[in-house]
Amino acid sequence: KQEVTQIPAALSVPEGENLVLNCSFTDSAIYNLQWFRQDPGKGLTSLLLIQSSQREQTSGRLNASLDKSSGRSTLYIAASQPGDSATYLCAVYSGSARQLTFGSGTQLTVLP
Amino acid sequence: SAVISQKPSRDICQRGTSLTIQCQVDSQVTMMFWYRQQPGQSLTLIATANQGSEATYESGFVIDKFPISRPNLTFSTLTVSNMSPEDSSIYLCSVTTQTKNIQYFGAGTRLSVL
Numbered sequence: 001k002q003e004v005t006q007i008p009a010a011l012s013v014p015e016g017e018n019l020v021l022n023c024s025f026t027d028s029a030i031y032n033l034q035w036f037r038q039d040p041g042k043g044l045t046s047l048l049l050i051q052s053s054q055r056e057q058t059s060g061r062l063n064a065s066l067d068k069s070s071g072r073s074t075l076y077i078a079a080s081q082p083g084d085s086a087t088y089l090c091a092v093y094s095g096s097a098r099q100l101t102f103g104s105g106t107q108l109t110v111l112p
Numbered sequence: 113s114a115v116i117s118q119k120p121s122r123d124i125c126q127r128g129t130s131l132t133i134q135c136q137v138d139s140q141v142t143m144m145f146w147y148r149q150q151p152g153q154s155l156t157l158i159a160t161a162n163q164g165s166e167a168t169y170e171s172g173f174v175i176d177k178f179p180i181s182r183p184n185l186t187f188s189t190l191t192v193s194n195m196s197p198e199d200s201s202i203y204l205c206s207v208t209t210q211t212k213n214i215q216y217f218g219a220g221t222r223l224s225v226l
């Protein structure tokens with residue numbers, strides 16, 4: 001059974017800092033990994049998707065990496081802004097389960 | 113990509129009543145998913161809804177409590193039946209594209225049961 005863990009559970013940083021969010025998964029047989037953003041009381045916004053054959057994806061100030069063999073992904077946010085404050089969720093799409101398995105999220109607060 | 117419209121966006125309901133949540137997609141998709149997110153928790157899959165067949169429910173979820181309809185390739189409904197305060201959650205509709213297995217989410221329905 002796929003299990004996804006995100007560390008840390010919460011993070012507070014001053015504006016302008018670079019930061020890294022971590023995600024680990026137990027079953028390396030995945031199709032892809034997605035990073036989502038969720039604002040309080042809202043739905044999910046897809047930030048980046050990394051296919052199993054890829055090692056990283058970039059979008060603006062965001063960079064996500066994937067090391068499938070070790071079961072790890074990181075989301076790097078450069079020059080953080082208060083508008084980046086949200087919960088960031090990692091999810092893996094597993095071949096065996098044919099569904100997304102979510103981590104519990106990292107709640108990020110960027111202080112002005 | 114896929115654009116998902118979910119209604120209602122939020123509701124406050126009385127114990128014992130039922131609420132039907134609608135999910136409309138702007139393109140035809142094979143697989144639609146319904147998730148629940150309880151306060152402070154991550155997402156849990158309730159069921160997978162495929163057009164033309166019965167929904168497949170995950171462990172801990174039953175059809176009598178969460179009946180699902182999937183009349184065509186762009187629409188689905190989830191009903192939360194005989195509600196109790198424990199059903200207070202955000203309910204999210206999601207679809208996956210056939211290419212690249214990318215999953216898209218609606219904005220969610222925030223349900224509060226008194």
